[in-house]
Amino acid sequence: MTPSRPAEPILHVDMDAFYASVEALRDPALAGRPVLVGGLGGRGVVASASYEARVYGIHSAMPMARALRLCPQAVVVSPDFAAYQDVSQRLRELFLSVTPLVEPLSLDEAFLDVGGSERLFGPPEVIGALLRDRIRGELGLPASVGVAPNKHLAKLCSGKAKPEGLLHLRAGEVAAFLGRLPIRDLWGVGEQTAARLERFGLRTVADVAGTAGPTLVRIVGHAAAAQLASLAVGEDRRPVVPYEPAKGMSTEETFDRDVDDPAVLRRELLRLAETIARRLRRGEVAARTLTLKIRYANFATVTRSRTLALPTDHATELHAESAALLDALRLERVRVRLLGLGVANLVPAGAARQLRLLDDDRWQQVERAADVARNRFGDAAVTRAALLDDG
DNA sequence: TCTGGGGTCCTCATCCTT
C-alpha cells in the first residue's frame, strides 16, 4: 500500500533579515538596534537591514548613502560571507534532519518536501513549527515558515508570515488567498513586468487569473505567460530538487572611482580571472564560455562573450581571452565603473583534462601548485607579480 | 536616489549546417 501524501507537503523556510540577524548574534550590542549590512564605500548598497532599520523605510538594495540619510544612527557592518556560509551550512544540516528533499534557494532560504516525513515527525505544519523553534533554539536566529501545496504558494506564505511566523495555507483556501494579492507577489514579476501588466489594467493576481492566454502572451511573451497563468491560479508543478550543479559562475567589481586606464583594467581583469579559475578548480569543473562585462560611468552595461574550442580552468587562458574581448571594445580612455568576468558551459574537470591531454601547458602546473600553497598557507601565500601594488 | 554582487532564465538576432 502506498502511504498517502499530505495535501500541503511543501515548506519554505526563510531566515528573517539574515545577515543583520547573524551580525546581532555575533555582537550582542547590536541587538534591538537599526543594523545595516552592506558596502561601506561611497557606492555600497544595503544587503540586509534589521527590522529596527526597516521602520525607517530602508530595504535591501537601497544605496547605503540614502539609507543613512533616512536613519543616521544606524550601525553599518561590512558583510562577512564566510560567517553567513557557516550558519547556512548548520541550517542545512537542520533541514536534512527532517527530510532528504531540501532545495536551497540561497544562503538563507530553502524548500523542503516533507511529504514522506509525516510518520516520523507529524504533519507538515508541525514540522514547520518544529524547524522554526529549533532554528531559534540551536542557532539563535529568527526564521519564518510557509506551509502549502506547492513551492510558489509556500514561498508566498513565508513572506506573509514574517517576522518569525508560520502560515499554513490549506488547499481549499488558495483561491481566496491569491486573489487579493498584487501582481508583484507573483514569482517572476519585477518592476518592468508589473509596469507592463498594469498598462493593460492588470493589478492583482485575480486580474491575471481572469485574463485570456493569448492576451497574456502578447503582454509578456510565451514563457512568462505560461508561468504567470499557472502561478495566478495557484498551480506550480515544479518538484523540490535537492541538488543542481551550478550552470555558471561570475565575479565583478565596482571601482570606488571610475577607471579609464587600460593598464589598470587589464590588471583588474587578471585578478578576476584568478578568482574565477580558482573557483572552477575548487568546484572541479572547467568552462567553455567566458563573458566580459563592462559598466560605463553612465551605468550603460555591455557584455562580450566567447566560446572556446576546449574547456579551461586556467587563469592565464581566461585572462588572455577576456583581455582580447576588452581590446576589441577599443575603449580609448572611456570611464569604466564596473568590470566583471563570468564563465558558463561548465563541464566536469576530468572530462576537460581528457580533452586537453596533448595540451601540456606549464602554466597549468604552476596554477595547481599555487592552489596547493594557498590551501595550506592561506590566500595571501601566492600572488602574481603583476597583481602586486606598484607603490 | 543613484543604483553591489552572484546567480538563472528568456528573448531576439545572427550564423552555420543540413
Next chain:
DNA sequence: TCTGAAGGATGAGGACCC
C-alpha cells in the same frame, strides 16, 4: 549548383531573484 526552410549553437542584452 543554387535556393530556401528549419533548427541548433552562439552572442548580446535584459529581467528577475536573493
